[in-house]
Amino acid sequence: MRPSPHRSNLHPRAEEPEFGDWRANLPRPEEAEHFTPHDLPARMRPAQTDAKKLGCISRLLRLVVGTCVLLPLNAIIIYALIRHIGSSSAGMEDVRFWLRTPIWFSILGILSFTAIALMGVARRTNLYLYVLGHELTHAVAILICRGKIKKIHVSSTHGGYVLTNKSNIFIALAPYFIPFWMLVWMLMIWGMHQLSPLTYYLPIFYFGFGFWWAYHLYWTTCSIIQERQPDLFDNGLFFSLMIIVLLNFIILASILMMFGLITPGGYMDCLVECYHRII
Numbered sequence: 001m002r003p004s005p006h007r008s009n010l011h012p013r014a015e016e017p018e019f020g021d022w023r024a025n026l027p028r029p030e031e032a033e034h035f036t037p038h039d040l041p042a043r044m045r046p047a048q049t050d051a052k053k054l055g056c057i058s059r060l061l062r063l064v065v066g067t068c069v070l071l072p073l074n075a076i077i078i079y080a081l082i083r084h085i086g087s088s089s090a091g092m093e094d095v096r097f098w099l100r101t102p103i104w105f106s107i108l109g110i111l112s113f114t115a116i117a118l119m120g121v122a123r124r125t126n127l128y129l130y131v132l133g134h135e136l137t138h139a140v141a142i143l144i145c146r147g148k149i150k151k152i153h154v155s156s157t158h159g160g161y162v163l164t165n166k167s168n169i170f171i172a173l174a175p176y177f178i179p180f181w182m183l184v185w186m187l188m189i190w191g192m193h194q195l196s197p198l199t200y201y202l203p204i205f206y207f208g209f210g211f212w213w214a215y216h217l218y219w220t221t222c223s224i225i226q227e228r229q230p231d232l233f234d235n236g237l238f239f240s241l242m243i244i245v246l247l248n249f250i251i252l253a254s255i256l257m258m259f260g261l262i263t264p265g266g267y268m269d270c271l272v273e274c275y276h277r278i279i
Helices: 042-054 056-087 101-119 123-144 169-177 180-195 199-226 230-234 237-258 264-278
Strands: 021-025 149-153 160-164
Touching: 056 237, 056 264, 101 199, 123 149, 123 160, 123 169, 123 180, 123 199, 169 199, 169 230, 169 237, 180 199, 199 237, 230 237, 237 264
Parallel strands: 021 160
Antiparallel strands: 149 160
16 A cells, blocks of 8 residues: 555645545535545635644643643553452453353454454455544534534545534544444344344354454554544644543443453542552
8 A cells, every 4th residue: 555645735744644534624614515635725725724823722731731631640540450450360260251251252353353454354345444434433423513514535545534614622533432333333233132132142242342342443553553643633642642542441441341350349449549659
């Protein structure tokens, strides 16, 4: 895969990525309906330039918040999670614990996707699904924030973008901590369960759960490392990364609670203990 020679007028600091996101927060989005980002007319550029100048103070504040608040908070959450899992290791030594349906089949799902990713099987298809899920997550976040969607474009070679009249931190970062396809899988299984009990199909549910969770982590990590994502730079790179790490670990802790690997009370005790140790 080679990078595109085009440069975006909206984000001149980075070349158009092979996959990723282009969101145009335009004052008159109806005029951009038939344009891709690098084809936007010059009359639409001044508003973006002004917005960038006005965001300098906000970027500085976000850097301070990311360094002084989010970084210590992430350290506490991650350290407490490791300590609590370590304190529960006695039960994990029992083979029967790992052979339980939720854990065993979730691990199989994770290992299956890992093998697919390492061997590069159907990489273009997986890439297209990631970009599609990425942009649809932006779209849902925009609708939640009562914004308007003018156009959605998805491509496995030139990335995707959403033209909208609204943008904020939640809209920009939602795809990096919301596992879109995992939620779709869970909703699909839940819908099937409403029609007919899926007691005998629980292994399939947990297998898909682990598969799509690994899918989310893999492609999210690849998109952050390999591409200069406008989503991250628009809100400050360090600040954005701290929020992404924080919310992904909160979701991970919730999953571990659901599977019985940790308990809410024990984890809260570890959080308080780690807070006093670090702070």
